[in-house]
Each structure stands twice: as C-alpha cells, then as structure tokens.
Amino acid sequence: MSILWVLVKLGAALGFGMSWAAFLGWVERKQSAVMQDRIGANRADILGFKLIGLFHTIADPIKLLTKEDFVPANVNKTFHAAAPALALGFPLLALAAFPFGGTFTVGGWTLSLQPLGSKVGLLYVLAMLAVGIHGVVMAGYASNSCYGLMGGLRGASQMLAYEVCLATTMAGAVFLYGTLDLAEAVRWQARMLGGWLPAWGIVFQPLGFVLFLVAGAALTKRTPFDLPEGESEIVGFHVEYSGMKFGMFMMTDLIESVVVCCLAATLFLGGWHAPFLPLDGLVGAAVMVGAFTAKVALVMFLLMQVRWTLPRFRFDQLLDLGWKGVLPAGLLNFFLTAWGIYLWR
Amino acid sequence: MITVRTVERPPRDLAVQVFLLEVVKGLGVTYRHFFVNLWRHLLGLAGGRPAGSPPAAAWGGSPRGRASRPPSGRALAARGAVTVQYPEEPAVLGRRARTRHRLLKRPDGAPRCTSCLLCETVCPARCIRITAEDSPDPGIEKRARTFEIDMGLCVFCGHCVEACPVDAIRMDTGDMELPALHRREMIWDMKALMEDS
Numbered sequence: 001m002s003i004l005w006v007l008v009k010l011g012a013a014l015g016f017g018m019s020w021a022a023f024l025g026w027v028e029r030k031q032s033a034v035m036q037d038r039i040g041a042n043r044a045d046i047l048g049f050k051l052i053g054l055f056h057t058i059a060d061p062i063k064l065l066t067k068e069d070f071v072p073a074n075v076n077k078t079f080h081a082a083a084p085a086l087a088l089g090f091p092l093l094a095l096a097a098f099p100f101g102g103t104f105t106v107g108g109w110t111l112s113l114q115p116l117g118s119k120v121g122l123l124y125v126l127a128m129l130a131v132g133i134h135g136v137v138m139a140g141y142a143s144n145s146c147y148g149l150m151g152g153l154r155g156a157s158q159m160l161a162y163e164v165c166l167a168t169t170m171a172g173a174v175f176l177y178g179t180l181d182l183a184e185a186v187r188w189q190a191r192m193l194g195g196w197l198p199a200w201g202i203v204f205q206p207l208g209f210v211l212f213l214v215a216g217a218a219l220t221k222r223t224p225f226d227l228p229e230g231e232s233e234i235v236g237f238h239v240e241y242s243g244m245k246f247g248m249f250m251m252t253d254l255i256e257s258v259v260v261c262c263l264a265a266t267l268f269l270g271g272w273h274a275p276f277l278p279l280d281g282l283v284g285a286a287v288m289v290g291a292f293t294a295k296v297a298l299v300m301f302l303l304m305q306v307r308w309t310l311p312r313f314r315f316d317q318l319l320d321l322g323w324k325g326v327l328p329a330g331l332l333n334f335f336l337t338a339w340g341i342y343l344w345r
Numbered sequence: 346m347i348t349v350r351t352v353e354r355p356p357r358d359l360a361v362q363v364f365l366l367e368v369v370k371g372l373g374v375t376y377r378h379f380f381v382n383l384w385r386h387l388l389g390l391a392g393g394r395p396a397g398s399p400p401a402a403a404w405g406g407s408p409r410g411r412a413s414r415p416p417s418g419r420a421l422a423a424r425g426a427v428t429v430q431y432p433e434e435p436a437v438l439g440r441r442a443r444t445r446h447r448l449l450k451r452p453d454g455a456p457r458c459t460s461c462l463l464c465e466t467v468c469p470a471r472c473i474r475i476t477a478e479d480s481p482d483p484g485i486e487k488r489a490r491t492f493e494i495d496m497g498l499c500v501f502c503g504h505c506v507e508a509c510p511v512d513a514i515r516m517d518t519g520d521m522e523l524p525a526l527h528r529r530e531m532i533w534d535m536k537a538l539m540e541d542s
Contacts, residue, residue, distance in 0.1 A: 034386070035379040039428040210365070309375045310368065321364075 009115035013095045021254040022057045024300070028254075029056065031301075032308040061247070069243035072144070079142035084241065084248035087135025091255045094128035097121040098262045099183040101272040101288030102190070104280050113272070113288060114183050121182040122174065122267075126167060129219060129259060133159040135252070136221075136228060136237050143240035151236030154315060155221060155228035161322035162225075165215035168330035172208045172337035173201045173267045186271030190279075200270035207333045209268045215326050216260035217303055218318070222253050224310035227318055257303055258296065265295035385425030438519060443503045445520040446494055446533075447541040449513050455480075456539060457513035458489040464505035464514060472498035473505060489535060496523045497531035 026041065030053060033040025041053035049055075071080060098121075101113030118124055133156055140152020174180060177188040185201075193199050202209045218225040229236035238249040265271060272279075272288035279288055313321065360366050429437055438444065449457045460477035478490035506516050518541050525531050 031379065033426070034382045035375045037378065037382060037425070037427050039426045039430075305372060305375055305379070306368070309371050 005111060006115065009100075009113070010096055013098070013100070013115045014092060016100070017092050017095045017255050017258055018251075020258045020296075020300075021251045022061065024254045024257070024304075025060055025250075026054060026057045027300075027304060028307075029053070031304050035305070035308060061244075064244045064247035067243040069245060072240050074144045075240060076142040076144065079138050080240070081245075083135045083139035083142055084245045084252075085135070086138060087132060087252045088248045088255065090128045090132035090135070091252060091259050094125045094132075094259045095255075095262065097124050097128075097182060098266060098292075099186055099271055100292050101285055102183065102186070102279065104282070104285040104288070106282055106285075111285075112183075113285060117183055118181065120180045122170070122180045122185075125182075125259065125263060126163065129166075129256065130159065130163050132252070132256065135249075139241065139249070140237040143237070145240050147234045148237050148239045150234050151228045151230070151239065154230075154234075155237055158218065158221070158225065158227055158318060158322075161319055162215050162218040162326075165322050165326040165330060166212065166219055168327055168334065169208050169211040169215050170263070170267060171330070171334045173205050175334065175337050175341065176201070176204055182266050182271075185267060186273060189270040190273035192275060198270055198273065198275050200273070201268035205268060205333070205337070207329070208337070209264070211326050211330050211333060212264060212268065213299075213303070213306075215322075215330075216264065217306060218322065220253055220256040220260055220303075222257065222303075223307045224312050225318060226312060227315050230312065232312075257300065261296045261299040261303065262292075264299045265292060269295045269299070271295075382425040389425060436521070438521075442519075442521075443501050443506075443516040445496070445518045445523060446499075446505070446514055446516050446538060447518050448489075448492060448535060448538040449515065450539055450542045455482075456489050456492065456535060457511050458492060458509075459485060459511055459513070460487040460489045461510060463508040463510065467504045467508040469502060469504065470498045470500045472496070472500075492535040492538060493532050494538065495532045497528055 030040045032038075041056040042050055044050070044053065044055040044059040046055055071077065096115045097118060099112075099114035099117075103110055103112045105111075116124075136155040136159075137152040140148045140150070140155070143149070173185070177185040179185055179188070189198070189200050191199050193203070197203065221228050229238070238246055241249060272292045274287055274291035277287045277291070278284050451457055458475070459480075460475055462475055465471075465473040465475050472495040474491070474493040474495075475489055476491045477487045480486065480488040501516070503516055505514050520541075523531070
C-alpha cells in the first residue's frame, strides 16, 4: 500500500510538472499578448470551439512531435540525443521532493502528500537544478557548433553564479526554520501570528524573497536572463536541435520555472498552508494541494510578467548582478536573520 | 553656423543603479496594460462579442481591403487589443500604402502610357516589360502595346509611379492579395492592369 501510494504521488508530481509545462506555453503566449495589447494564440479549434486558445496546449506538442527531427551530420550523435533528456529529466526529478500537501487521515490511513520526504529535501532540489545544467552544456558541446558551444558555456557560467546566489538567498529562511526538510519548513510556517497573520516566510524574509525571485528567474534561463539562448545574438545551445528535442529544451525552461515557483511557495509562501481552512481529511487534502498550486500559479504569474517586461542583460551585467548584487545582498539578509534570531531568543 | 548643444545625461542615482525600483515601475506599466485589457476582453465576452473581432464596419473597413479612414488608436484600444484578424477582417492600410499597380486610361480607353520606358529603367527589381507601338493620335508619338508587371518580382518600392511623366501608373488599388499557383500567373498584362481604371 505505501509503495503504491508513493508511486501514485510520484506519477502525480510528474503530471504536475508536465501539465504545468503544457499550460505555461499557453499562458506565456496569452499573457504576453494581453499585456502588449494583442490577442495571442486563438487559431487552434476543435469543431469550431476555440476556448480562448487553450487547444494550443494540445496543438503545440502535436506539431513538435510530428516535425522532422533533423540531426546534423557532424554532431556527436549520442550526446546530441542524450542532452535534451538530461536537461528535462533532472528538473522533473526535483519536483518529487516538494510537499504538495501535509498529512491527512482517511479511513484509518494516515497519508502524506509529499512524494519523497527527506531530511535534506532542499539540498536535493538544489542538486537536481544544478545537475540539470549538464544537459545544456552537453547540447552545446555535442552540437559541434561555435554558437551552440557559446550558449552552453554561458549557461554553465550563469548557473554557477546563480546557484550560489539561490542557496544564499534561501539560507536566511533555512536558518529561521532550522531545517532542510521541506515539509518541516512548511509546518513551521503553518500557524497564525496573533490569530490573523500567517507566519509565512515572506513575513520574516521579505528581502530574501525578492532576492530569491531574482536568482530563481536567472536560474531558469528565461528572459531577462536568457543569455544561453539569446536568440538575437547566438541562438544558443539548442541551435542544432529541431522537433521535439528542441521542444524538450523549451519545456526544460518552463519546468525549471515551476521548480523555482514551488521552492518559493514552499519556503516563503507557506507551502500548502491555507489560513482558516480545514486541512485534514479528503477535503483538507484537496485544500492543501489547491493552496500549494495556487501559490505556485501566483509566483508564476509574476515571473511570467517579469519575463515579458524586461529586456535581456548583457553577459557582464548578468554576472555583475549575480556576484556583486544578489550574492552580497543575500549574505546581508542571512546575517540580519541570524542577528534577529540571536536577539529574539 | 555650427553650434554644439550639450545634452544632459539623465542622472544615475542609487535608485536607478539598484535597478529593483525601476523593475517595479516597469512591472506597474505592464500589469496596468494586462489588467485593463483583461477587463476589456471580459466586457467583450460578456457582451457576446468575441474579444478583438468586432464587425469590420465598426472601424471603416471596406471589402476592397482599404479603410476609408484608419481607425483611431482610442477606438482600437477600447477593444482591449489592436490586433486585426487579417484573413477574416480586411487589412487596415494607410492612405498612402503602395499596393498593386494599375494603369490609367485616356478618355478614349487607350492607355495613358507613352512607352517612354522610364519606369522600366528605374525599376530596381526589373519586373516591368513594355513594348511600344505607334499611336493613332498624331499628337502622341507612341503608346504601349504590351505592358507587363511580374508581381512575383516587384518589391513595391513605388519608383515606377514616381518616374512616370504622364501619371500613367499608380499603386493605389488597395489590392495586396496577389498569390497565384503558377509563376506565369503572377505576371499581370496591360488588360488586367487597366481593369481598375
């Protein structure tokens, strides 16, 4: 039973990531359109029903799957094929560690809604995000193209800078909760201060949250931090890819965004905690998953808006922002947190 | 006399250097657009009108693809989107848009063209072919016997219109849908070019 339940949860986490990726393709096109006074995707229809363009979530994958998968003659065929799988696989694996909800009791069973509970869940997520860059570097290397290689190197350099930043910006929150266990971190936040203010991380760590969003956006390789792709200058690490392999790189960015949003929801927005709502039984399970998903959607809405508002950085500006901006500010935040905890105790 | 005007660089104080405040300002602009447009789309949906596709007559579109008057920015913005759903709705062209050529006629129906070949000479795409014949009118030396434009080559620069000394060719038909299934069909002869005149 418990093995079965874990498998169900793992499948659900995978589905969570994949359906977000498909949905975000639509959100990206539609949100950018509305904020730019356009209409956006509205052509795909089934029997005349367009459903505000939602069928594009089906049409896009079908198009990518049926396109020619062209492999250039001089690429390293093994690595060329392995790179998209690596790039996409690791962020998907990271999703398994998130607590989509707490524990609930139904029919004598006490079930957890976290697929893989671990004392070091946060480190696991960070590790998966870091390993995911291998797909990008490998794609750039295997493509046997200077543009692809340049994109891969940019990706590696950027990931190095912002992975450090990301860990630093989360350090304050981790210090506050006193745990690397993601479910424990949410349990620390799942209470009310003075009966009305949820004790979510953002209340204690506003600076940390902002810095985390900057570093997280940079880690997902999306505009304004899309230097590895930079389609107007080098096209980037996936320049030699076509068809669904290219689509997998696109999905990677979106799923990395989902992972970053899940991290933000878990560490700063109280995870599954929803104030004044029942959190036990089957209803509670639905509330917890719904609250978590809503928080992820909220952060994603913000990140998507940032992606369509800001222009791309220059590469030295990008590294300056990381090493000279976010990292010192994150360390300052960590120091202030530690000081605050010392004074408070 | 040449003078130098010194342009003050905008100051880059700390608030700008930190960048975060400017990001928030920019997000304010884009979020305002997002929510205002979303509200307009919702109003459109509630009114039973698909967002962004009002009846063409609402902004002066005509079947020939030429708006009698370009829709004002305010009229378009009120729809929540300035998109023109082109194949279904007629395209909105500016009053001076260069579209497919037409040849003008004299009162007796003969082409105005005097076969001076200025347009053929000036054409950068070399898409014009003219052959001349004697004009029956003793006051006019020549007239065009054939006049062909290969629309597949034409770059719609309008130099032929500028070059013509007798105002025989214009690019004001409002017709820009010129596809054909065969290259040969892309070549318009004098008869076809004079149909609109």
